[in-house]
Amino acid sequence: MWREEVKLPKGSTLQENRKVDVVVVGGGITGITTAYLLQNEGLNVALLEANEILNGTTGHTTAKITAQHDVIYDELIGHIGVEQAKLYYEANDNALHFMKDLIEKENIDCQFSTQDAYLYGATLEFDHRIHKEFRAYEKLNIPCDFKTSLPFQFDIRAAAIMKNQAQFHPLQYLTHLAKQFLEKGGVIFENTVANDIEEGTSPTVITRDGHRISCQHVAICTHFPFYDGAGFFYTRMYAKRSYVLAAKTKQKFPGGMYLGADQPTHSLRSATLNGEEVVLIGGEGHKVGQGINTEYHYQSLQRFAEENFNVLSYPYRWSAQDLITIDKIPYIGKLKESKENIFIATGFKKWGMTHGTVAAQLITDLIMQRKNPYEEVYKPSRFHADPSIRYFLRQNLDVADHFIRGKLDLPKKSVEQLEKGEGNIIYVNSKRAGAYKDEGGKIHCVDTTCTHLGCEVNWNAGDSTWDCPCHGSRFSYDGTVLEGPAKTPLKTINLNDEESTQ
Ligand SMILES: Cc1cc2nc3c(=O)[nH]c(=O)nc-3n(C[C@H](O)[C@H](O)[C@H](O)COP(=O)(O)OP(=O)(O)OC[C@H]3O[C@@H](n4cnc5c(N)ncnc54)[C@H](O)[C@@H]3O)c2cc1C
Ligand code: FES
Incomplete structure (x- = not known):
């Protein structure tokens, strides 16, 4: 939906070896903001994007700009203490103000509007948690309010409100940054997949097509880091997929941005689409490759929409995924403490509008050798013992479970039984295959x-993709990699050479 209303600048195709100061990989909010800030510092920056820019998660977000990241502050205070929790809030609040100031200063037409953010609980369990979250806001001096009702017909028990947050059209904002970046001499190479890094004092990024770009610093903003550097990020993060409906409704939206903490969570905000107001209704999150059925998730959202709004139509619907770290705090900074010139930014837990900006500022400061107050909070090499170990074990037990269960999962159909537009598991020469x-x-x-x-991928009927339940890789129906950590396509099977059996 966001892509409809913008004219994206076109990148060029990488044809020669280029020598640059910084290679930024990934053309979402994190990569584009990082490239923009570094080019403004007078460095020579090249941005590589596997597809077209702004077509990853940033192109499919709901774009609330807020430091209200679901129920988190009470938990953060418990795990990392008041001072660090305050820094987490401050980093995101600063990012919001950086974006607001830039939009005002450069007069960026991007539907930016200031809104209060409501985190509400409708059940007894979440009534309790919202009260605790509100007390955490007060402890951290976050400008806030507390209510027991919402400004529209929806029964809740409690809402913690973060004042003066914002929403915008992410691609109108980022297209402006990308154009500025190009005007100042930056280069964007689209359809260029970064595949590897040769480390050293001058690291070299190697693309899938064999091009090599030497530089002084590399910023990996690819969502899942395409280069792991033995950081084992796939054991420390998992991918969660969520769904969004854009609904035209009879009643006018009362303003404000809303997030229901109860399970399944629901998110609401309004947006303007082709001059008309729509309500963006998000939710139904699940671990990638572990959903019930994509259509089921859209239908559940639709039921929620129709129970609460007078819906006229749904002009758009989409789904996307984001990564969550084991302690829920993103990994931003040096890939490893020993690696001075390779940086990563990932694990935004579906709050990448502020965190992508925090990351761009932090990576820019590290490259410019300036102190940044948030370095310790986001350091990728941290390991907060208590919650981290629990999540770490749960995540890896879950992977082991899916690894085994996937291998035992029996084919459901023969190839002859498939309908047009259907994907399923079949047997080919007594081996499990996907058709x-x-x-x-x-x-x-x-x-x-x-x-x-080596886990077994599952069919995602809504997007016609093969999704991996272990670490969230996604492949198109023909096996092409859509999202990592996998780098290599699924092996294709030629049925003319093989015999399909049930
Ligand atoms: C449904 C949904 C709703 C959300 N709503 C909100 C919200 O309201 N507010 C909020 O703050 N956040 C929200 N988020 C989260 C936010 O959208 C993301 O955190 C953010 O967009 C991530 O930006 P990114 O730049 O890190 O990643 P992306 O936008 O995914 O960009 C990464 C880019 O890297 C490219 N890439 C990957 N591998 C390679 C490679 N090897 N070589 C070259 N390029 C590569 C990809 O093609 C992609 O374009 C939401 C997320 C989802 C899923
Ligand atoms: S993503 Fe790790 S096994 Fe599939």
Whole structure:
């Protein structure tokens, strides 16, 4: 939906080896803001993007700009203490003000508006948690309010309100930054997949097509880091997918941004689309590859929408995913303490509008050798013992469970039984395989063993993709990698050479 209303600047295609100061990889909010800030510092920056810029999670967000990151501050105080929790809030609040000031100063037309952010609980359990969260706001001196009702017909028990947050059109804002970056001499290479890094005092980024770019610093803003550097990020993060509906409603939206903390969570804000107001209704999050059925998630959202609004139509719907770290705090900074010139920014827990900006500022300061007050909070090498170990073990037990269960999961259909537009698991020569019959009747058959670490991928009917339940890699129906950590496509199987059996 966001892409409809912007004219994106076109990148060029990488054809020669270029020598640059900084290579930024990833053309979402994090990569573009980082490239913009570094180019403003007078450095020579090249931005590499695997597809087109702003087509990853940033192109499919709900774009609330807020430091209200679900129920988190009470937990943060318990895990990292009041001072560090205050820094977490301050980093995000500063990012919001940085964006607001830039939008005002450069007169960026991007539907920016100041809104209060409501975090509400409708059940007894979340009534209790919202009260605790509100007390955490007070302890951290966050400008806030408390209510027991919302400004529209919806029964709740408690709402903690963070004052003066914001919402905007993310692509109108980021297109402006990308154009400024290009005007100041930056270069964007689209359709350029970074595949590896050769480390050293002058690291070299190597693309899938074999191009090499030497530089002084690399900023990895690819969501899942395409280069892990033995940081084992796939054991320390998991991917969560969520769904969004844009609904035209009979009644006018009362303003404000809303997030229900109860499960399943629901998010609400308004936006203007082709001159008309729509309500963005998000939620139904689940670990990637572990959803019930994509259509089921959209239908649940639709039921929620129709119970609470007079819906006229749904002009758009989409889904996207984001990464969550084991202690819920993003990894921003040096890939490893020993690696002075490779930086990562990931694990934004669906709060990347402020965190992508925090990351861009922090990485810029580290490259410019300036002190940044938030370095310790986000340091990727941290390990907060208590919650981290619990999440770490749960995450890796879950992976082990899916690894085994996937191998035992029996095929459900024969290739002949597939309808047009259907994907399913079949047997090919007594081995599990995945087949999709496209609208023209052509069968696309792949080996369902994920090329990352060997779990079995599951069919996602809503997006026609193969999704891995272990670390969230996604592949198109023909096996092409859509999201990492996997780098290699699923093996394709030619059914003419093999015999399909049930
Ligand atoms: C449904 C949903 C709603 C959300 N709502 C909000 C919200 O209201 N507010 C908020 O703050 N946050 C929200 N978020 C989170 C936010 O959208 C993300 O955290 C943020 O967009 C991540 O930005 P990014 O730049 O890090 O990643 P992306 O936007 O995904 O960009 C990463 C880019 O890297 C590219 N890439 C990957 N691998 C390579 C490679 N090897 N070589 C070259 N390029 C590569 C990808 O193609 C992609 O374009 C939401 C997320 C979801 C899923
Ligand atoms: S993403 Fe790790 S095994 Fe599939």
